Amino acid sequence: MTDQDTKLPSGRTRIENLEMRGITKRFPGVLASDHVDFDVKSGEVHALLGENGAGKSTLMKILYGLYKPDEGEVFLNGKPVAIASPTDSIDLGIGMIHQHFMLVPTLTVAENVALGLPSSRGFMTDLDVVSKRILELAKIYGLKIDPDAYVWQLSVGQQQRVEIIKALYRGAALLILDEPTAVLTPQEVDELFVIMRQMTKDGHGLIFISHKLHEVVEISHRVTVLRDGRKIGTRPTSEITKQDLANWMVGREVGLTPDRGTVQRGEARLELKDVSCDSDRGTPGLRGVNLEVHSGEILGIAGVSGNGQRELAETIVGLRKTTNGRIILEGGDVAGLSPAELTNRMLSYIPEERMRDGVIREFTVAENLILREHEKAPYSRSGFLDLGEISRHADELIKRFQVKTPSSETLAKNLSGGNIQKIVLAREISRAPRVIIAAQPTRGLDIGATEYVREQLLEQRRLGVAIMLISEDLDEILALSDRIAVLYEGQVMDIVPRAQATPEKLGLLMAGIRSEESLSVVK
Amino acid sequence: MDPIVILSAGVATGTVLFFAALGEVFAERSGVLNLGVEGMMLIGAMSAFSVANSLGNPWLGIVVAMIAAGLISQIHAYIVITLQADQVVSGLALTFVGTGISLVLGEGLSKAGTVAQIPALSVPLLSQIPFLGPIFFTNQSVLVYLGYLIAPLAWYYINRTRPGLHLRAVGEYPSAADALGINVFALRYWYVFVGGMLAGLGGATLSLAVSPGWFSELTTNGQGWIAVGLVIFAQWDPIRAALGSYAFGALRRMILDIQGPLTLFGFDNPFYYNSYLGFFLQMIPYAFTVIVLVIGSREAIRKRLGSPAALGVPYIRGERGK
Numbered sequence: 001m002t003d004q005d006t007k008l009p010s011g012r013t014r015i016e017n018l019e020m021r022g023i024t025k026r027f028p029g030v031l032a033s034d035h036v037d038f039d040v041k042s043g044e045v046h047a048l049l050g051e052n053g054a055g056k057s058t059l060m061k062i063l064y065g066l067y068k069p070d071e072g073e074v075f076l077n078g079k080p081v082a083i084a085s086p087t088d089s090i091d092l093g094i095g096m097i098h099q100h101f102m103l104v105p106t107l108t109v110a111e112n113v114a115l116g117l118p119s120s121r122g123f124m125t126d127l128d129v130v131s132k133r134i135l136e137l138a139k140i141y142g143l144k145i146d147p148d149a150y151v152w153q154l155s156v157g158q159q160q161r162v163e164i165i166k167a168l169y170r171g172a173a174l175l176i177l178d179e180p181t182a183v184l185t186p187q188e189v190d191e192l193f194v195i196m197r198q199m200t201k202d203g204h205g206l207i208f209i210s211h212k213l214h215e216v217v218e219i220s221h222r223v224t225v226l227r228d229g230r231k232i233g234t235r236p237t238s239e240i241t242k243q244d245l246a247n248w249m250v251g252r253e254v255g256l257t258p259d260r261g262t263v264q265r266g267e268a269r270l271e272l273k274d275v276s277c278d279s280d281r282g283t284p285g286l287r288g289v290n291l292e293v294h295s296g297e298i299l300g301i302a303g304v305s306g307n308g309q310r311e312l313a314e315t316i317v318g319l320r321k322t323t324n325g326r327i328i329l330e331g332g333d334v335a336g337l338s339p340a341e342l343t344n345r346m347l348s349y350i351p352e353e354r355m356r357d358g359v360i361r362e363f364t365v366a367e368n369l370i371l372r373e374h375e376k377a378p379y380s381r382s383g384f385l386d387l388g389e390i391s392r393h394a395d396e397l398i399k400r401f402q403v404k405t406p407s408s409e410t411l412a413k414n415l416s417g418g419n420i421q422k423i424v425l426a427r428e429i430s431r432a433p434r435v436i437i438a439a440q441p442t443r444g445l446d447i448g449a450t451e452y453v454r455e456q457l458l459e460q461r462r463l464g465v466a467i468m469l470i471s472e473d474l475d476e477i478l479a480l481s482d483r484i485a486v487l488y489e490g491q492v493m494d495i496v497p498r499a500q501a502t503p504e505k506l507g508l509l510m511a512g513i514r515s516e517e518s519l520s521v522v523k
Numbered sequence: 524m525d526p527i528v529i530l531s532a533g534v535a536t537g538t539v540l541f542f543a544a545l546g547e548v549f550a551e552r553s554g555v556l557n558l559g560v561e562g563m564m565l566i567g568a569m570s571a572f573s574v575a576n577s578l579g580n581p582w583l584g585i586v587v588a589m590i591a592a593g594l595i596s597q598i599h600a601y602i603v604i605t606l607q608a609d610q611v612v613s614g615l616a617l618t619f620v621g622t623g624i625s626l627v628l629g630e631g632l633s634k635a636g637t638v639a640q641i642p643a644l645s646v647p648l649l650s651q652i653p654f655l656g657p658i659f660f661t662n663q664s665v666l667v668y669l670g671y672l673i674a675p676l677a678w679y680y681i682n683r684t685r686p687g688l689h690l691r692a693v694g695e696y697p698s699a700a701d702a703l704g705i706n707v708f709a710l711r712y713w714y715v716f717v718g719g720m721l722a723g724l725g726g727a728t729l730s731l732a733v734s735p736g737w738f739s740e741l742t743t744n745g746q747g748w749i750a751v752g753l754v755i756f757a758q759w760d761p762i763r764a765a766l767g768s769y770a771f772g773a774l775r776r777m778i779l780d781i782q783g784p785l786t787l788f789g790f791d792n793p794f795y796y797n798s799y800l801g802f803f804l805q806m807i808p809y810a811f812t813v814i815v816l817v818i819g820s821r822e823a824i825r826k827r828l829g830s831p832a833a834l835g836v837p838y839i840r841g842e843r844g845k
Contacts (some may be wrong), residue, residue, distance in 0.1 A: 085704070086702060086703075086704060087704045090704070096702075098702065100698075101699075102696075102698060102699035102702040102703070103696070103699055104691070104692045104695045104696040104699050104700070105695065105696065105832070106691070106695050106832070107688070107691065107692065107695070111688055112699075114685075114688065115688060115689065115692050115699070115700060115703045115705065116689070116700070116703030116704045116705045117703075119685045122685075123684055123685060123686070124683065124684055124685065125683065125684060125685050125688055281826060281827070282827070
């Protein structure tokens with residue numbers, strides 16, 4: 001082979017083949033990785049697919065030197081290597097793009113790249129040298145980047161590019177991308193895929209971690225599925241369907257697209273008229289939002305994280321003060337009412353931070369299930385709790401909502417995320433609400449629990465409840481919503497009926513670009 | 524009520540505040556709030572005076588003061604960095620510990636009389652500059668000149684050097700620094716130590732130069748709290764910390780001096796030996812403390828002022844990016 005064949009454009013030698021053999025990692029009470037084999041070659045995207053807790057992250061953290069495996073070995077180009085820390089893996093040419101970016105917002109791009117590296121000037125920084133090399137790399141790999149920009153000024157997609165540059169700067173020949181698309185708009189995902197294709201063409205090996213099946217099918221050459229710490233199999237992507245992958249991940253037949261059915265849309269139950277509020281920082285959080293949610297419909301709220309979704313939910317449920325506008329719940333203005341008063345008007349809320357706002361961690365399952373109604377009969381009589389009734393109520397809901405818990409007296413904090421969400425759902429749905437605000441209801445849940453939550457929301461829609469679904473997962477918005485409103489910087493960019501909504505169209509709106517054909521506001 | 528006297532004295536007493544505040548700037552820039560400054564200053568003041576008293580060498584006293592205060596700061600470091608406890612509570616406790624230890628070990632020192640002090644001197648030429656010369660360069664302690672030197676150096680260190688870059692990264696987003704192989708824990712220990720040393724230097728400056736002697740807890744009399752407050756008003760910047768310290772030092776001196784003259788600008792002086800103003804002076808450190816705690820507990824205000832994002836948050840490895 002000539003030098004040209006073995007070198008990457010960055011000047012670094014390729015990693016022709018990296019192999020992990022028999023990797024086993026035990027945590028107290030869990031076998032996080034059970035004799036897993038995994039390999040990636042130069043010039044390919046190898047997708048690693050699995051549910052939460054399947055062992056994807058554990059495997060990659062072992063490869064990146066963050067965890068030490070109990071058993072198993074890593075071979076690089078056929079030779080065994082020891083990886084004890086991230087420094088070792090970086091030296092071997094392995095880079096990792098973390099799901100949560102590892103960038104310091106108050107530093108510039110160049111400063112972030114230079115962090116932790118020796119400087120050519122010793123004690124002093126050599127940011128001009130770093131900037132020059134960043135621009136070189138950016139040119140080679142076709143990444144647009146300004147080394148002097150502060151990271152907080154950059155969009156999420158740009159920040160990801162900084163992360164990639166950071167890895168390339170450190171000589172990464174093999175990149176681990178941990179759920180890189182989770183925070184991107186569809187357009188940014190496309191851009192990322194262009195970069196990824198270019199990198200594989202140049203001879204980099206990429207490991208792509210995801211639980212989004214269509215992305216895996218689109219970008220990867222091979223796919224490995226993990227479940228419960230075990231490897232289910234590795235296949236060339238061209239030989240496998242999405243449905244197969246989903247069944248592999250979950251271990252049973254799953255429905256990928258929930259059956260929405262048709263429901264007659266009824267009267268407007270929740271109306272927001274010109275609603276504004278402040279964010280935590282005192283800057284405008286919502287700016288003149290107008291929305292209506294009707295009986296028997298799901299209004300999807302799409303948008304990139306941090307564009308007012310949290311403020312929207314909290315304003316409606318009474319946790320955040322409005323600075324302007326009216327919120328009308330079934331004909332009455334409820335802006336300024338307390339959460340308790342809104343509860344009495346049968347407004348239900350599935351909060352984004354389920355561990356913080358959804359349950360009280362130190363309370364039992366039974367207690368958490370009556371949080372909304374604990375002051376009322378039959379749970380409370382003349383100020384005394386009726387423990388028997390509370391327990392009976394809990395047992396009924398545990399059964400109906402298939403909550404996996406040892407008993408109704410188990411503390412909420414001991415349950416898994418999926419089961420905690422079932423508790424929240426059970427409490428919020430079982431009281432026959434008129435309106436439901438569901439914020440990121442399936443975030444962090446596995447496919448099975450996600451499927452369940454979505455079915456429950458659709459069931460409520462069939463019963464005529466007005467549902468506002470706030471989600472950063474565009475696939476979820478498209479799968480469930482009747483109409484889709486896009487939030488951008490606290491404003492509603494547009495409201496699109498589902499039939500006319502495409503990921504591309506929504507993606508543009510999420511990036512703050514109003515295309516001409518979507519200008520017509522649909523009521 | 525001579526403005527030159529007030530400003531000149533302000534620079535001298537402000538140097539004490541500046542050293543302590545600068546130490547706190549370093550600790551907080553690394554993400555650790557240390558409310559134990561008052562205690563560490565007392566340790567410094569006591570040990571400096573004690574060494575100068577028994578060995579007759581004030582310079583050695585300074586060195587010992589810095590080491591002693593640096594070591595006592597490591598109690599706080601261990602509690603909040605390794606054990607990840609609440610930084611406010613631990614810092615308050617450190618003040619009590621430092622005060623207590625210095626009172627016990629300093630017992631009898633107040634009767635020691637005069638000891639060798641850090642010399643004061645005037646700078647040739649510079650002291651001839653009108654107005655500024657008499658304030659900054661005439662008959663000031665060597666330690667005051669040291670302060671002029673340290674302020675720009677500290678600024679340069681934080682903003683323009685590689686270790687300074689690491690310091691900022693650790694205080695803003697420790698998990699990012701950790702992922703790049705920077706030892707977050709070691710750096711935080713180190714900067715808490717630096718903070719302790721500088722607080723000790725501040726204390727030594729008091730007992731060996733600015734107001735020589737050991738007067739138990741009245742030696743510092745709440746100046747450690749003022750230093751902590753100044754850090755916020757300086758927005759974690761060494762130069763601003765220096766200017767703020769000098770201004771505050773001058774204010775303290777003015778409150779004293781204003782009680783002297785019978786008339787003020789041709790009117791009867793309402794402050795003439797007015798004991799309420801004395802109380803006002805004594806109140807200031809505690810008012811500062813209240814403000815510090817209020818601001819420190821309001822995340823939104825802190826962010827607007829440009830506080831290090833990870834200030835007060837223990838770094839726990841494994842919970843990356845949370």
